Amino acid sequence: MIRRIRQVLEDIVSDSEDSQEPGYDPVHVAGTVIGSLTALGILYWLLWTLLVYQGGIFKKIVPFLSVLLTSKTLSDYGYEGYPYELGVFEGFAGNLIALVLACLALYWLWRAYYLPPRRFLKG
Helix, strand or coil: CHHHHHHHHHHHHCCCCCCCCCCCCHHHHHHHHHHHHHHHHHHHHHHHHHHCHHHCCHHHHHHHHHHHHCCCCHHHHCCCCCCCCCHHHCCHHHHHHHHHHHHHHHHHHHHHHHCCCCCCCCC
């Protein structure tokens, strides 16, 4: 019993490498952690800009469509000029940029998961 415990303790602290044990590289773990945190930060920024920044895009869709499709004007929604007072449309450019980037990201993910991979090297 004591020999078995001693053998287990020696195996834990020994410097000899086991050929059956998979290789461990701390750089890969660090790269995975940093990459995951970066992806989460980008996703947070994208969703926050799309849904929260200056009221979000959903607050601006109905006024935009009513200006586009009815006789209402931009001044009915508080718009006085680009750099000064934008009214309801405050932050619209940021929301649109986030919408375009979200659509590009969704397309990229769809393409990565559902389309067959391209063969770059033929032979």
